[in-house]
């Protein structure tokens with residue numbers, strides 16, 4: 001199977017989140033067959049739910065579609081480095097490959113902060129590919145936070 005990046009779809013979700021007044025982060029879950037099974041953007045404000053990050057919402061929807069609490073062989077694309085909560089969910093869902101865009105020095109939990117996947121308590125570690133379309137993801141975040149200042 002040839003590799004196809006789904007980051008463009010994740011960026012579209014991030015843009016839609018910004019339009020809703022949410023922090024522009026988008027995520028997509030792709031099945032082992034290469035199909036997009038879930039896509040989501042942040043909805044923490046809309047749902048009054050601090051756990052409603054794009055990754056969590058996309059993983060929830062994908063699990064429901066799969067009828068399973070685990071997403072073995074699935075890939076996750078997210079525009080921003082996952083926070084520690086999302087990194088833990090990614091591990092618990094057994095996501096096979098994680099593709100992310102911009103690094104998040106402030107709240108990231110993969111390459112910085114608690115480095116969840118490097119922790120001995122991490123039961124499952126996905127393959128990780130970072131910096132995918134990072135410039136575009138970063139520009140969205142900068143524009144969003146710039147406008148709110």
Ligand SMILES: [Zn+2]
Nearest residue numbers: 053082083086
């Ligand atoms: Zn998160």
